[in-house]
Amino acid sequence: MPNNETLIIAPEAEQVERAVRAWLNTYSEKPARMVDVEYLGDGTGLTISTVQAAYKTRQFILGGYQAQYQFSLLYQTVPTTANERLEMDEILNNYASWIEATKPELPAKCSFIKCTRNTNAALLGRDADGSEVHQIMFTLLYEVNV
Amino acid sequence: MADLTFNTQGGQTVARELLIAYLNTGTASTPVWSPLGKRVEDSSTEFDWDSETKRDILGATYGTLKKPVISQTFDPCELDGDDAAQVKLWNLAVKDQDAQALAAQDVLIVHFYAGESATPFAERYPSSMIEITGLGGEGGGTVGMPITVTYGGTRATGTASKAQDGTITFTA
Numbered sequence: 001m002p003n004n005e006t007l008i009i010a011p012e013a014e015q016v017e018r019a020v021r022a023w024l025n026t027y028s029e030k031p032a033r034m035v036d037v038e039y040l041g042d043g044t045g046l047t048i049s050t051v052q053a054a055y056k057t058r059q060f061i062l063g064g065y066q067a068q069y070q071f072s073l074l075y076q077t078v079p080t081t082a083n084e085r086l087e088m089d090e091i092l093n094n095y096a097s098w099i100e101a102t103k104p105e106l107p108a109k110c111s112f113i114k115c116t117r118n119t120n121a122a123l124l125g126r127d128a129d130g131s132e133v134h135q136i137m138f139t140l141l142y143e144v145n146v
Numbered sequence: 147m148a149d150l151t152f153n154t155q156g157g158q159t160v161a162r163e164l165l166i167a168y169l170n171t172g173t174a175s176t177p178v179w180s181p182l183g184k185r186v187e188d189s190s191t192e193f194d195w196d197s198e199t200k201r202d203i204l205g206a207t208y209g210t211l212k213k214p215v216i217s218q219t220f221d222p223c224e225l226d227g228d229d230a231a232q233v234k235l236w237n238l239a240v241k242d243q244d245a246q247a248l249a250a251q252d253v254l255i256v257h258f259y260a261g262e263s264a265t266p267f268a269e270r271y272p273s274s275m276i277e278i279t280g281l282g283g284e285g286g287g288t289v290g291m292p293i294t295v296t297y298g299g300t301r302a303t304g305t306a307s308k309a310q311d312g313t314i315t316f317t318a
Contacts, residue, residue: 061183063163146185 008054008067012144015107016054016069020140023104024048024073024095031075031091040133044077051137064146066113072137073099075121078130085123088134092121096136106142113141147303153263164259167218167295168314169231170252174272179254179314180230182295183220191218191255191297216297222283222290235293239278249275253297254316256306268306268316273299 008016017037024035032046040047051070058066075092079085096117103112121136154160172178183189195211202208225232238244253274260267275296283290304318 058185058187061162061186061189062166062181063161064185066185 006056008056012107012110013054013069016110016140016142017048017050017071019104019106020069020071021048023102024099027095027098029091029094029098031077031088035073040074040076043131045075047074047076048072049074049135057141060146062146064144066141066143066146069140069142070118070138071140072135074124074133074135076131076133079132080130085132088132089121092134092136096121096138099138104140109144111143111146113143115140150261150267152259153261153266154259160259164257166256166258168254168256169234169276170254171230171234174252177252177254177316178230179316180234182231182253182293183223184226184229184232185224186220186222189218189220191216217294218297219279219292219294221279221292223292224283224288224290232291235276235278236291239276240281240291248277249273250299251276251295252299253295254306254314255297256314258306258308261305265305265307265317268304270302270304270316270318271297271299272302 007013021035021037030046032044034046036045036047038047038049039045049072051072054067054069056065056067060066073092073095075088077088079088099115100117103115106112115138118137118139121134124133124135126132152160154164167182168179169182170177171180193214193216195214197209197211199207199209223232225236227233235248238247251274252270252272253276254268254270256266256268258266275298277294277296279292279294281289281291302318304316307315307317309315
């Protein structure tokens with residue numbers, strides 16, 4: 001768990017989160033109209049959720065640093081068959097493949113290194129109304145002033 | 147040179163990025179100072195004073211020191227096409243294996259925390275030895291090229307200035 005000394009300053013962390021959301025919203029095969037933040041609503045929805053606020057992983061002697069931002073992509077819908085449940089995971093896994101093959105426009109001074117999935121898509125939870133949330137988790141690595 | 151003071155806030159420690167070594171990737175007459183240690187997390191100069199001590203017949207201990215041999219390691223120094231210092235050293239060491247050139251590199255150390263903020267203390271070592279001590283890394287990682295610098299030649303002290311675009315100028 002990063003301490004206060006390694007946490008990224010709030011403005012930068014917020015800018016990175018905004019950049020990630022904007023990036024994910026450029027995917028042409030999203031299963032929902034847009035990717036929201038920390039909100040799914042009712043019915044079908046897509047959102048990103050911060051797993052851990054961005055923090056420094058390496059601090060360099062020339063003053064720059066490397067940082068990582070962990071987030072999950074959640075997809076909610078109301079599947080009625082096993083096939084539809086499997087499709088939810090397939091949709092997220094395809095989304096992840098696109099994420100790993102493209103890159104975001106990060107804030108100035110930030111250089112993108114890579115974004116890789118930490119897990120494959122899987123069921124996160126199910127509500128009483130039958131809606132399910134599946135999620136897939138990512139780690140985005142970037143550098144600042146390097 | 148008169149004693150210098152630190153230009154940093156009293157009571158606070160000095161940030162590591164205020165002490166930077168630069169390699170001349172230009173020429174002796176028109177130097178271009180490129181920083182050493184990109185993506186290096188920990189590096190320090192080591193001073194070897196060749197110290198000796200003796201105790202005289204009265205029980206007093208005396209010591210002698212010599213001018214220090216100063217060396218510094220930069221590890222892992224991942225290769226990066228934008229790192230002018232690394233590119234130059236790679237060409238000299240890996241491509242050309244030019245031992246004589248590697249033993250006569252022009253290096254500048256700028257102490258941004260010492261002296262005036264705009265023109266801090268700097269020291270130039272025009273005949274420094276730079277050894278490339280490795281090349282490679284672990285699978286799935288990046289290629290690293292750790293280096294060891296032994297600062298040498300006729301040392302010149304002076305000041306350095308840093309322009310808006312980062313260009314360093316040394317004035318003896």
